[in-house]
Amino acid sequence: MCGIIAYIGPEEALPRLLEGLKRLEYRGYDSAGVALVDESGIWTRREVGRVAGLVRKAVDPPHATVGIAHTRWATHGGVTLANTHPHMDGPERIAVVHNGIIENMDALKAQLEAEGVEFRSETDTEVLPHLIRRHYKGDPLQAVRSALAHVHGSYGIAVAFAEHPDLLIAARFGSPLVIGLGDGETVLASDPQAIVAHTRRVLYLDDREVALITAEGASVQRLDGGEVDRDVSLIEADYGVADLAGHPHFMSKEIWEQPESLRRCLRGRIQREHGNAKLGGLNMSPRDLVNVREVVTVGCGTAFHAGMVGSMAIEHLARIPARAEVASEFRNRHPIIGPDTLYFAVSQSGETADTLGAIEEIQVKGGQVMGVVNVVGSTIARTCGAGTYVYAGPEIAVASTKAFTSQVTAMLVFTLMLARTRNLSLAQGEGMAEALLTAPDKVSEYLADPGPIDAAVELVKDARYCLFMGRGFSYPVALEGALKLKEITYVPCEAYPAGEMKHGPIAMLEKGTPVIVVAPRGSQRDKVISNIKEVEARGAKCIIIHTQGDEELARLAAVSIPVPDVREFVSPLVTVLPLQLLAYKVGLALGRDIDKPRNLAKSVTVE
Numbered sequence: 001m002c003g004i005i006a007y008i009g010p011e012e013a014l015p016r017l018l019e020g021l022k023r024l025e026y027r028g029y030d031s032a033g034v035a036l037v038d039e040s041g042i043w044t045r046r047e048v049g050r051v052a053g054l055v056r057k058a059v060d061p062p063h064a065t066v067g068i069a070h071t072r073w074a075t076h077g078g079v080t081l082a083n084t085h086p087h088m089d090g091p092e093r094i095a096v097v098h099n100g101i102i103e104n105m106d107a108l109k110a111q112l113e114a115e116g117v118e119f120r121s122e123t124d125t126e127v128l129p130h131l132i133r134r135h136y137k138g139d140p141l142q143a144v145r146s147a148l149a150h151v152h153g154s155y156g157i158a159v160a161f162a163e164h165p166d167l168l169i170a171a172r173f174g175s176p177l178v179i180g181l182g183d184g185e186t187v188l189a190s191d192p193q194a195i196v197a198h199t200r201r202v203l204y205l206d207d208r209e210v211a212l213i214t215a216e217g218a219s220v221q222r223l224d225g226g227e228v229d230r231d232v233s234l235i236e237a238d239y240g241v242a243d244l245a246g247h248p249h250f251m252s253k254e255i256w257e258q259p260e261s262l263r264r265c266l267r268g269r270i271q272r273e274h275g276n277a278k279l280g281g282l283n284m285s286p287r288d289l290v291n292v293r294e295v296v297t298v299g300c301g302t303a304f305h306a307g308m309v310g311s312m313a314i315e316h317l318a319r320i321p322a323r324a325e326v327a328s329e330f331r332n333r334h335p336i337i338g339p340d341t342l343y344f345a346v347s348q349s350g351e352t353a354d355t356l357g358a359i360e361e362i363q364v365k366g367g368q369v370m371g372v373v374n375v376v377g378s379t380i381a382r383t384c385g386a387g388t389y390v391y392a393g394p395e396i397a398v399a400s401t402k403a404f405t406s407q408v409t410a411m412l413v414f415t416l417m418l419a420r421t422r423n424l425s426l427a428q429g430e431g432m433a434e435a436l437l438t439a440p441d442k443v444s445e446y447l448a449d450p451g452p453i454d455a456a457v458e459l460v461k462d463a464r465y466c467l468f469m470g471r472g473f474s475y476p477v478a479l480e481g482a483l484k485l486k487e488i489t490y491v492p493c494e495a496y497p498a499g500e501m502k503h504g505p506i507a508m509l510e511k512g513t514p515v516i517v518v519a520p521r522g523s524q525r526d527k528v529i530s531n532i533k534e535v536e537a538r539g540a541k542c543i544i545i546h547t548q549g550d551e552e553l554a555r556l557a558a559v560s561i562p563v564p565d566v567r568e569f570v571s572p573l574v575t576v577l578p579l580q581l582l583a584y585k586v587g588l589a590l591g592r593d594i595d596k597p598r599n600l601a602k603s604v605t606v607e
Helices: 013-027 051-057 105-114 127-135 140-148 250-256 258-266 286-290 302-318 353-364 379-384 402-420 426-448 453-460 474-489 498-503 525-536 551-556 572-589
Strands: 003-008 031-038 041-048 066-072 094-102 153-161 164-173 178-181 186-189 201-204 209-214 217-222 294-299 322-326 341-347 368-373 387-389 466-470 493-497 514-519 541-547 559-563
Touching: 003 013, 003 094, 003 153, 003 164, 003 209, 013 031, 013 051, 013 066, 013 186, 031 051, 031 094, 031 153, 041 051, 041 094, 066 094, 066 153, 066 164, 094 127, 105 127, 127 140, 127 153, 140 153, 140 164, 140 209, 178 217, 186 209, 250 258, 250 572, 258 402, 258 426, 294 302, 294 353, 302 322, 302 341, 302 402, 302 474, 341 353, 341 379, 341 402, 353 368, 353 379, 368 379, 368 402, 379 387, 387 402, 402 426, 402 572, 426 572, 453 514, 453 541, 453 559, 453 572, 466 474, 466 498, 466 525, 474 493, 474 514, 474 572, 493 498, 498 525, 514 525, 514 572, 525 541, 525 551, 541 551, 541 572, 551 559, 559 572
Parallel strands: 294 322, 294 341, 341 368, 368 387, 466 493, 466 514, 514 541, 541 559
Antiparallel strands: 003 066, 003 186, 031 041, 031 066, 094 153, 153 164, 164 209, 178 186, 178 201, 209 217
16 A cells, blocks of 8 residues: 655656556555655646556656655545645745654644644645755754654655755655665655566665665664664565556466466475475574464464465464464454464565554564565565565465465465474375475466366356355455455455354355355265255355365355365365456456445555
């Protein structure tokens, strides 16, 4: 959500900034703006809607080699031109773009208004340029430092000064910023995706840090004073790969990339001959694993669902307590942190604010937390210091698909490591290793013949309500399927454990209601059949995802979608695929904006 890009160097800034904004579009936004600095002052253009509209509006710019730009996702104030970034101080000599939320906005605004400041917007961000103006005495770095000392909340900001056209100031607390170091030019962004086209050499800002940025590079300091010796990092070479590769949407591309993304996640990690696995980034010996008494995953949305699958696998195969927690609830409820508990923070972007808050709570209370992330160098990866990358590759569509299956795969690899130190024999470990290694081929097999998805689309696209059901490992898959349908199509739906269907959701069923049932071969298959019959008795139409060759379930279905036969703990990797395709194709049928659903953001960096 929200995107920042800033440039200083020898080239015209506007084309660089607009190109950077286009690379940030996938994060979700509702307006965009740009500010350029030259000898005459600060030139701005802003537009509600897509970056393409800003491009059309940003004509006849001055010659400027310094500028900042932003895509906004509305939090304080509606989607209006007045609320669009950048925001300016009274004399319009200081411009600010901001990601995050200023929690004490009302108090600061009242103070500034009492001093005669007139506000032009409803945003929390506008207090920042006015505060910086109040503290500006000729030193831009000190002005930003002094202003931020009064701010409570989260922020990633870039500040441009008309009086200092040869520099930019950036600061961060709780919202990511990365500085790209080029040849005689420097780029600041909220996401490496906007930098990688220009340089792979970057500096990551940490919380409570400020940077003075020039064309020659950046000086990073603590907000309370003192230099920071920050090592230069390299962005992955493939991070900038964001082309559609012949697909009509990134969501389609990413669904079909899953066989290869799973192979990357597994590569070099499965030790088939030992019936074991190794995640080097965890830095855990077999003795360390034996001492783990509980595993807890924390995540939001899709990452929470992946954590549910992982925790079920750990209990089922390693036979120790495990559970999944919603990060936003976990961080705020004063949780008990066990000394022998291992925590996993699961996040595609590695920047999810609530998950970062949960990590901080765990670490403050002495807990051990590992990151399960997709983005190398992300804040969660650096904050945890240990963990595993899922190597899904760049995921551009707002609705996550390949990250889910890669997160699940990474958790299953860990489960094999953990279970092998406890109760799995060599032969059992070999069987689990084989099941994981063959999973990418099973995904390819399904995608080569997805079944009658179009028939399922016809049942769902005009529905007033849909119910998703599953048991055991299929319950989090049902949750993920319902989330995808909501995200992409806006069709009202919910997911329940199939055994809970009689405890409320059955009241929603009427003749023709689509019920999507995830029912692969497994220990609870017969119980699911009973639930299906109860649903059909109310006139609902069942779309059943089942194992190939299960003729009994096929006969019960209004639409039968078979998937390859796999071990029960691996089943989420194949049963989620038809649900992803269903959401995608219903979205197409309803004319939705597939890759940029309304009101949603790819990386949720505010609470």
